[in-house]
Amino acid sequence: MPRVVSLFLPNWSTDRLRRKLGDVSPPPDRPLVTVGRHGNRRLVTATDRAAFEAGLRVGMPATKAQALVQGLVAMEAEPDADAEALERLALWAVRRYAPIVxxxxxxxxxxxTTGADHLHGGERLMLTDMVERLGQVGFSARAAIADSWGAAYAVARYARxxxxxxxxxTSHDAIIALPIAALRLPDAIIGGLRVLGFDRVGELLRQPRAPLTLRFGPELGRRLDQAAGSLAEPIEPVRPAEMVEVKRAFGEPIGAAETIARYVGKLVHSLCAELETKGLGARRLDLLLCRVDNRVEAIRVGTALPVRDVKRLTRLLCDKIETVDPGFGIELMRLSAPLAEPLTPRQSISSLIEQRDADISDLIDILGNRVGEERLYRFTPVASDVPERSFRRVAPASAETGDAWPDHWPRPAxxxxxxxRIEAIALLPDHPPASFTWRGIRRRVKRADGPERVFGEWWKRDAELAAVRDYFQxxxxxxxxxxxxxxxxxxxxATGSHRWFLHGIFG
Incomplete structure (x- = not known):
């Protein structure tokens, strides 16, 4: 079953202008609209959130908008720049999220995103990452995933x-309560349906199709079927001009897993040859399998480090062949490297004197493509005496920083x-507990070492100015x-509550 994501940018034009203007952009709480010419009239073409909440709408005359909202900032619309920026955003999404964008x-x-969400920890985490990353650079966004383009589009724009x-x-159930404007219909058809008393998609789905088609044409039925997921809608992906890509067309469609795997190996060999001429290694591979029924199956795999080893990349792709539905046959295969990085060849040295570090990147790649890249990590030291701040998660194959944990005091495994929280009996201020109760079990202390005093980091929070902890083993x-x-x-x-806590276990 295909899975389609719709990423909706409700304030795309105004957010792009604010980002373009940088420090000289209007304050976020000041309403901003873009204005364009429609014939002899100047109309509002986009609003930001503040302008929308002030009652301004797209299509409103610019003079009326300025009269309604005092201090309104009206800027000239730049539709060509908006389209170009949206194209660049699509190319970014190809490299990061999915092979078909x-x-x-x-x-x-x-x-x-069929077959690609596992690299990001699942569908919800992937959508959350999209929205948060765009929010960090100033773009408000909403995202939805469903079985079809129509359902994802409707939910992204009209769900709460x-x-x-x-x-x-469940696409049918997800759209029945949404307004008919979610169906991507022309304004004339939406107006005509409202005149007839239709307001929700579910009301249209319950009606006989013939009278609606006779009155409004086939467009209404087509959009209903697309939203419900009963009619496929092809997606024509954008492709970066500089992306390394190879393809293979077949005179007779193929469908057997063994045949697909054989041609995957040939495509990987050709792709690695192209990467070698450019001095690159693949960090992400996309295999697109175009079926005879105009549907596209996709496989995406990632690597921890730049790779152009034919055998290794072939194995990663072939591990995912079982997820492909060839339908009535595959007539074209495309293999591309949307993310590639420089890879310099290593000079071979005699094995008698060469000391090679263990290379586990192959294992990392296999596990990452099975359980998700987000679920694989290792810990690296951080300069902090507070135990829970003394480490952070990094990618398994990230470069070593050279930092190390202090070894003057042991730390629990x-x-x-x-x-x-524990209940402890101890002589204050410097004695360890004679006994403590943890999870309902009382434990008598036989040996102890400490205290090790840890001071709060006052430069991070004022509340830690006088805070201390006394640790005991x-x-x-x-x-x-x-x-x-x-x-x-x-x-x-003032230094703390004097309560006792269990923070770790040795061994």
Whole structure:
């Protein structure tokens, strides 16, 4: 079942202008509209959020908008620049999210993410990442994923949630409560339907199709079927001009998994030859399989490091062949590297003297393409004495920073994400607990070491100006070792609550 994402940018034109103007752009709370000429009239062509909330709408005369909102900023519309920027955004999405991305003018993108969401931790995490990344650079966005272009388009623009995931085979149920404007129909048809009393998509779906087609033509039925997912809608993907790509057409359609795998190997060999001439290695590969029924199946795989090893890349792609539905046959295969980075060849040295580091990038690639790149990570040190801030997650194959954890005090093998409250009996201020109760079990301390005092990072938060923690390593009668701390120095209430917490377990 295909999965299609609609990315909706409700304030695309005004957000792009604000980003273009930079420091001299109007304040975010000041209404901004773009104005264009329609015949002899000057009309509002786009509004930002503040202008929309002030009651301004697209199509309103510019003079009326300025009369209604005091201090309105009206700028000349730049439709060509908006379209060009949307095309660049589509190319960015190709490299990052999905092999099949198309522009959905004037304010959106459409993507076929079938078989690609696992690289981002699942559909919801992928959509959330899209919206958050665009928000960080000043673009408001909404995203939805469904079985069809029509359903994803409708939900992205008319559902209440910023991120919406429509479950497989539920597109019909997801659109029935949406307004008829969600069907991508011409304004004349929408106006005619409203005259007849239709307001929601579900009302149209319950009506006999023949009278509606007789009155409004075939466009209405086609859009209803596309939104419900019963009629396929091809997506013509954008392709970067500089992207390395090879293809193979077949006189007779192919469909057997063994045949597909054989031609995948040939395409990978050709692609690696092209990459070698440019001194590049693939970080991401897209295999597009064009079926005879005008549908496209896609496989996307990623690598931790730049690669142009034919055997390795072929194995990654062939692992995903079982997800492909060849239908009545595949007539064209395209293999591209939307993300490629410089790869310099290494000189071979005699194995008698060469010390090679263990290379686990192949294993990382296999696991990453099976469970998702976002689920693979390692920890790297961060300069902080506060235990929960002394590390961060990085990609498994990221370069070493040279930093190391301090070794003057041992650290537990298991550190809790959130320290757990315990009840302890101890002499203040510097003695370790004689016993403590954790998760309902009382443990008598047999051995202890400490305290190790950790001070708050006052330059991050004012509340940590006087905060301290006293950490102890303790061992109970059963030989289990724990890392516990007291919040505060045991004397001054300003340094902490003097409550005890368990932060980690040794061994």
């Amino acid at each position: 198309a522009v959905d003018p004037p304010d959106g993108l459409i993507m076929d 949630q910023t991120v919406s995931v429509v479950a497989v085979s 298991r550190l809790f994400a959130v320290p757990e 303790v061992e109970d009668e059963a030989g289990e070792r724990f890392w516990i701390y007291r919040a505060g120095d045991g004397e001054d209430a």
